[in-house]
Amino acid sequence: MLDDLTLVGLRPSLVRFCLKMIGDSALAEDIAQETLLEAWVHQHELRDQARLASWMFGIARNRCLMWLRQQKHHATSISQLTQGEAETALMSQMDLEQDLEAKEIAELLEHALDTLSPAMRELLIHRYYDEMSPGTIAIQAKISVAAASMRLQRAKAALYQILHENQKLDGYIMLSGKKGWQDTHLWCPHCGQHHLSVRSTVTELHFICFGCVPASLASTIHTTIPKALFGTAKGYKRLLSHLSDWLAGAWNGMREGLRYCPYCHSSVVWCSQPFSIPGQELQPGFSADCEQCRFSSYLSWEGIILAQAEVQRFWLRFPRMQIVLEQEREIAGQRAVVVTVRSIPTQARVECCLGLEQGKILEIIAR
Ligand SMILES: [Zn+2]
Ligand SMILES: [Zn+2]
Incomplete structure (x- = not known):
């Protein structure tokens, strides 16, 4: 009992x-x-x-x-709803402005504007090329701000529909109803040679680089993140920034002794030990098994490097970068590894010295 x-x-x-x-x-x-x-x-x-x-x-x-x-x-x-209802549903479902950067919106607009009605085209050009506020647009069109905002929403929804139909949003936005891996326009932060792919399950998001991982192992080797951590974001750029937040959170938790399971928030113990992935060599890094919900968290050395604020700023500035691990060696009496993060198109780089026993960053130098 x-x-x-x-x-x-x-x-x-x-x-x-x-x-x-x-x-x-x-x-x-x-x-x-x-x-x-x-x-x-x-x-x-x-x-x-x-x-x-x-x-x-x-x-x-x-x-x-x-x-x-x-x-x-x-x-x-949603597909069974009327046009008007579908538009409202689309608008509430995604906010292009929030999910994409202005530059990306401009790029996408370029392709899609020609197909829009002249009035909608003008409205979007005012808003995104001329960067007019809805207030200014309202004054110019002699309508209320609320009406201007409403028209903007409609124009965005219409644009989304066009982009969606022409598959122009592929690579930028996670499209619902698509099964399997979706290609993104984001560079793999490890190799900088291939684009990342994303797959969505009911509760999780998986990230993979098919340049770094052979397709035959895709089902076992990918970065798994609980979907709840991403909120409602659908843009890949935003997903990636959530991913770096998550990494930073996990690493900070490790460092401060606040060790918790990302699924159920029970306390877990992070251990410095290689973790095994079927078909691969042992992966160096840190792992934690949750006794409550059985979820295993892994933080690879590269993951710890990507969790550093300096590296994340670098990543933002140089979206196409590469992480190079050097041989293990002893630094100040500790087992350590030097990790170089370098931008592929430029000479910029950051060198991180990672202490392997506690996953501590011993030094970061930007060059
Ligand atoms: Zn890669
Ligand atoms: Zn748990």
């Missing part, structure tokens, strides 16, 4: 877990509550009391997945 206190004690971490999975706090509370109830009703199915927590997280996980699947079904039913 389970006692109430044990169950209720798990509630806060269940809520956090559900929140991470579905990103809605009220709903997370509900699902956690349903999980407690289901556990109570089905407690006879739990044979080993020691596995209570992982059993309960399993229930919560299934409930979250079920909800996410229903949402997905809801999203695909």
Whole structure:
């Protein structure tokens, strides 16, 4: 017989877990509550009391997945809506302006403007080429600011539709309904020779470089990030910045001793040990296994380098860069490795000295 206190004690971490999975706090509370109830009703199915927590997280996980699947079904039913409804749905679903940089929007506009109506074209040119505020546009067109904003939204939605139909958004925005790997226009930060590909599952995003990883191993070797960490972003650039935030967070947590699982936020222990990936040599780096939800986190040496603020600024300035690991050696009595991050089109580079025992950065020099 389970006692109430044990169950209720798990509630806060269940809520956090559900929140991470579905990103809605009220709903997370509900699902956690349903999980407690289901556990109570089905407690006879739990044979080993020691596995209570992982059993309960399993229930919560299934409930979250079920909800996410229903949402997905809801999203695909958009095509059955009327034109007006579809437009509104599109507008709320994505905000081009937020997901893409002005430069990218300009590039995409170039291709698509010709197909838009003259009025919409003019509006978008005012907004994005002349960088007029909606207020200025309103004064010029002798309409209210609200009306100007509304027209802008419509023009953006129309533009999105055109870009979507012509597949011009491929590489910039994650397109829903597309299965498998999608090519992006982002350079792989490790080799700087190939573009990254992204794949979306119900709860996770996977990043891969097919230059660094042979296609036959793609299903086992990729960077996996819980989708909940990305919020609603659909632009690849934004996804990548979330990824670097996540890396920085994981590394900071490691450094400050606040070690937590990115899925359920239980505390975990990061160990400096090579981690094995099927079909590959042992990967040097750090790993942490979560005892609550069984998620294994890995932070490779390159991952730690990419987590550094200096390197992230460099990455932003030089989107096409390469990470070169040198031989392990001893620096100031510590096992260490020198990692060079260099821009491919220019001579710019940053040298990082990484202490291998604690994953500490011993020195960073920009050259
Ligand atoms: Zn690569
Ligand atoms: Zn966990």
